[in-house]
Amino acid sequence: SQTIHQWPATLVQPVGSPLSLECTVEGTSNPNLYWYRQAAGRGLQLLFYSVGIGQISSEVPQNLSASRPQDRQFILSSKKLLLSDSGFYLCAWSGASGGAYNEQFFGPGTRLTVL
């Protein structure tokens, strides 16, 4: 069966510090991968998605970047955190088979607080 892991679960970082959040998927190959952010009391905002190694699409301009160094690894980074980067970060994966829609499976999330 497929599983998705995210770490750390919670993180408190000072403004201006760097960030690295990691997401890994097990039990599937060539998944589509996604990073979402959810501000307190708000809906999810898609930040990045990837359909393959080294292929990253950014949805909104921001202080963050993403990388996919391996097939089942997705990393969210920042060189200098802003207060507005605080939120609940969710990684998700979906299958890439054929042309049909595949449901997304979400990880447990990382709660980031920037002080």
Place this chain on the structure above:
Amino acid sequence: DAKTTQPTSMDCAEGRAANLPCNHSTISGNEYVYWYRQIHSQGPQYIIHGLKNNETNEMASLIITEDRKSSTLILPHATLRDTAVYYCIVRVGSVGTSGSRLTFGEGTQLTVNP
């Protein structure tokens, strides 16, 4: 992707059916209706999706109007564990180069009361 409109919040008694409406009046012919839910502090969970026919699975039923401009998610016997934010999302069904990316709105906070 078409925009959706959902009520901000709804209440339901435990054991009764919960009917969550969604308006998507600008939906186009190749767009599907998807429902996800998010229990507090967890990642969203897929529930169901459909194009124009009504759909049912072990979690819920999806009723889509004939003109496809609105739909209703039905949880037939709501339990306390169904308390969550429910998101109605409309997007094209094919994956293409954008993967299965979704645009989440604010959703409906469903509270199931004992």
